[in-house]
């Protein structure tokens with residue numbers, strides 16, 4: 649196998665060595681279902697069942713590569729070779745089958761862990777740092793160059809039912825972390841996934857909003873019906889830059905009351921209204 653087509657071995661096991669600067673927040677490396685103190689409602693039981701249900705979509709790719717049309721998960725990633733270090737990493741394939749969501753190979757597939765359709769499942773990149781951002785609290789920065797399409801980290805936190813999300817949404821916290829991912833199923837039903845890292849979450853909770861962001865959130869399924877919220881670079885990002893995404897998800901959402909301090913040329917002046 650040539651150097652160009654191989655991937656660094658360290659990518660084939662899950663690793664996340666980050667921690668929160670604030671001891672009051674629990675570090676969790678992936679989504680967890682929230683534990684209600686008393687109310688075990690039907691919607692909570694449904695969410696727990698969905699979270700524990702496996703998405704058994706599998707591939708039987710014999711080439712151990714999974715980057716071609718023959719892999720049922722689609723040609724999601726391609727190899728990027730860093731020009732200065734010659735290190736390789738997977739980045740999104742611009743001609744992948746679906747633009748807003750992806751499905752990675754999993755424990756149910758015949759391919760090995762080194763196939764090229766597995767990235768989010770191995771955890772965040774290791775060159776991130778949390779730093780203070782004037783007026784915005786903390787923010788997430790990169791210590792090295794990130795190529796367009798590279799995976800940053802998951803936006804992980806507590807998975808909530810809609811009613812729990814609505815309750816938390818009106819809590820008067822100066823910082824909001826609750827994120828609602830909207831998807832449309834093949835049968836045209838609306839699917840909403842609520843993730844809240846305010847009390848328990850990973851490093852993804854530190855990405856601030858920008859009206860001209862350098863990252864986006866995509867829905868990524870590995871082996872669960874419930875998607876992970878994958879944060880990916882939308883452009884090449886230089887070392888030292890802050891990582892941001894558009895809290896309105898690129899849609900024309902109304903604006904809220906909090907001033908936006910993203911300082912981009914086309915700043916909309918207020919943070920998006922993220923009501924769902």
Ligand SMILES: C[S@@+](CC[C@H](N)C(=O)[O-])C[C@H]1O[C@@H](n2cnc3c(N)ncnc32)[C@H](O)[C@@H]1O
Nearest residue numbers: 784785786823824825854855856857908909910
């Ligand atoms: C998901 S948190 C981002 C991380 C947060 N800055 C922290 O210190 O943990 C979202 C909150 O950060 C602040 N924030 C994010 N982007 C901002 C921006 N462009 N301008 C002002 N405040 C921002 C707002 O208070 C928002 O409710």
